[in-house]
Amino acid sequence: MGLFLIFAMPPRVASAHPHVFIDNRVKSIFHDGRLTGFSVEWKLDELFSTGVLPHKPADGRLSAADVARIRHDAFDNLRHYGYFIHVWQGARPDEVSDVSAFSAELEGGRLLYRFVAKLAVPLDVRRGPVIADFYDETYFVDVEFPDGDPSGFALDGAPAGCSATLREDHAHMIPGWGFDPPGALIACT
Amino acid sequence: MHVIARVLAATSLWFALLLPAPAFASPFDGRPTSAADSATAPNVPALHVFNELRRDAARRLTAATEDLAHHPFGPTFALALLFAFGYGVIHAAGPGHGKSVVASHFLSRDASLASGFRLSLWIAVTHVASAIGVVAVAALLLGRSVPSLEDERATQLVSYGILTLLGVVLLVQTARGGRFAAHSCADHGHEHDHSHEHQADGRDRTTGLLAVAAGAVPCTGSLLVLAYAVANGFYLIGFALILAIGAGMALTTAAFGLVARAMRLRILKQPRAGEERVRRRAAIALAGPLLVIASGGTLFVLAYLGA
Numbered sequence: 001m002g003l004f005l006i007f008a009m010p011p012r013v014a015s016a017h018p019h020v021f022i023d024n025r026v027k028s029i030f031h032d033g034r035l036t037g038f039s040v041e042w043k044l045d046e047l048f049s050t051g052v053l054p055h056k057p058a059d060g061r062l063s064a065a066d067v068a069r070i071r072h073d074a075f076d077n078l079r080h081y082g083y084f085i086h087v088w089q090g091a092r093p094d095e096v097s098d099v100s101a102f103s104a105e106l107e108g109g110r111l112l113y114r115f116v117a118k119l120a121v122p123l124d125v126r127r128g129p130v131i132a133d134f135y136d137e138t139y140f141v142d143v144e145f146p147d148g149d150p151s152g153f154a155l156d157g158a159p160a161g162c163s164a165t166l167r168e169d170h171a172h173m174i175p176g177w178g179f180d181p182p183g184a185l186i187a188c189t
Numbered sequence: 190m191h192v193i194a195r196v197l198a199a200t201s202l203w204f205a206l207l208l209p210a211p212a213f214a215s216p217f218d219g220r221p222t223s224a225a226d227s228a229t230a231p232n233v234p235a236l237h238v239f240n241e242l243r244r245d246a247a248r249r250l251t252a253a254t255e256d257l258a259h260h261p262f263g264p265t266f267a268l269a270l271l272f273a274f275g276y277g278v279i280h281a282a283g284p285g286h287g288k289s290v291v292a293s294h295f296l297s298r299d300a301s302l303a304s305g306f307r308l309s310l311w312i313a314v315t316h317v318a319s320a321i322g323v324v325a326v327a328a329l330l331l332g333r334s335v336p337s338l339e340d341e342r343a344t345q346l347v348s349y350g351i352l353t354l355l356g357v358v359l360l361v362q363t364a365r366g367g368r369f370a371a372h373s374c375a376d377h378g379h380e381h382d383h384s385h386e387h388q389a390d391g392r393d394r395t396t397g398l399l400a401v402a403a404g405a406v407p408c409t410g411s412l413l414v415l416a417y418a419v420a421n422g423f424y425l426i427g428f429a430l431i432l433a434i435g436a437g438m439a440l441t442t443a444a445f446g447l448v449a450r451a452m453r454l455r456i457l458k459q460p461r462a463g464e465e466r467v468r469r470r471a472a473i474a475l476a477g478p479l480l481v482i483a484s485g486g487t488l489f490v491l492a493y494l495g496a
Contacts, residue, residue, distance in 0.1 A: 019215065020215070020217070021248060045255075046255045046258075047255060050258070052217075073217075073218060074217040074218060075217070077216065077217055077218050078216055078217065080216070081216045084216075136216055138216060140215055140216055141216060141217075142248075
């Protein structure tokens with residue numbers, strides 16, 4: 001019977017999450033006092049970078065064709081995931097509707113993505129605090145501000161009296177993973 | 190015939206494995222998934238510590254592999270080799286990996302130790318070969334290999350399904366052989382070892398297929414190791430590591446076979462002759478395939494239910 005129990009043990013759930021690590025740096029973009037989006041910089045881990053780009057160019061420079069392929073193979077699909085950007089004003093969620101100015105380069109064997117994410121609805125931060133969290137809800141990817149660097153989120157162009165605090169968002173735990181995602185709380189006095 | 194049957198079994202498994210294309214669910218290139226699809230842990234704050242550890246482990250693993258890419262065959266490689274072997278030993282103790290197949294082999298006949306080790310080795314070799322195959326197909330057909338290994342359900346269903354079916358075939362073959370042996374032995378009024386070559390042949394063939402079915406679904410660890418190795422271009426290291434995993438697995442499955450063999454010998458020790466011994470022998474012989482069916486069937490149902 002004991003032997004049978006050993007044979008019939010339930011399969012172990014493969015829990016190798018996360019698989020990809022992103023060092024995240026974000027700068028806010030404001031127009032006329034409204035938050036319209038973010039300028040984002042992602043430094044991807046070396047393994048993932050190698051997977052995307054198995055044959056790194058000798059001089060470390062990516063051609064336009066390389067960048068186009070990287071965008072197609074390892075970026076565009078993230079639209080289904082909101083580019084890992086989750087925004088709320090109060091209880092009302094906003095979303096990234098468009099991405100522009102995508103670029104990719106190599107930095108010490110790691111891919112560096114830069115892009116501008118535009119919000120579907122510009123938010124007037126003076127009307128109430130805005131939460132901007134950065135996470136993959138499937139937790140395949142770990143999005144982190146490098147070493148908890150508080151300068152990882154820069155509030156740029158915001159109206160006077162507004163500030164941003166980088167913290168773990170206890171209100172929006174990553175569903176199913178028990179993680180408080182890192183994010184910024186933008187509030188004005 | 191033997192070889193052709195094995196190749197056919199392996200090929201059909203391959204197609205079955207490849208059709209549902211289950212292994213890629215990275216947000217970067219995979220199908221859109223929702224949190225509900227991938228959620229495996231409840232929202233319990235106490236899990237934070239566990240999740241932090243897991244995140245830390247994943248980061249360390251990534252760092253170690255990066256180190257391996259820069260300094261091949263250094264201390265990290267030696268350690269990785271050791272870990273790979275240990276992983277093989279421990280992982281094979283879990284469900285699957287052909288323990289029931291090897292145990293069944295020893296339960297159903299007076300098998301030589303060498304044949305049991307050969308069977309264990311054959312399972313491990315199939316395992317290594319199929320891990321290479323999966324990663325090669327992923328790399329060649331899909332261009333790059335950062336496979337997510339979360340959605341293994343389809344592969345499990347196929348493997349466990351085939352295992353269970355082959356278990357049934359083995360059961361029928363054993364039951365037929367057993368009845369014949371019991372009958373003729375009873376007629377003789379004494380017991381001695383008959384060698385019913387044609388029946389043993391059939392069972393050996395089924396056992397060979399079982400070994401393929403058990404070994405053909407590579408485990409998560411082998412795939413991850415190999416995929417990372419290929420992605421980083423250190424093929425030799427990847428090959429060495431999954432060989433070490435295979436060797437560890439073979440050790441464990443062989444150990445289970447030895448336990449089964451000891452059990453059989455012990456049960457057959459008393460009485461030394463007579464109908465009781467024949468009955469016992471037949472019962473033990475049937476226990477092997479039943480073990481395969483039970484473990485294969487249970488794993489199939491669990492995989493089906495998504496456990």
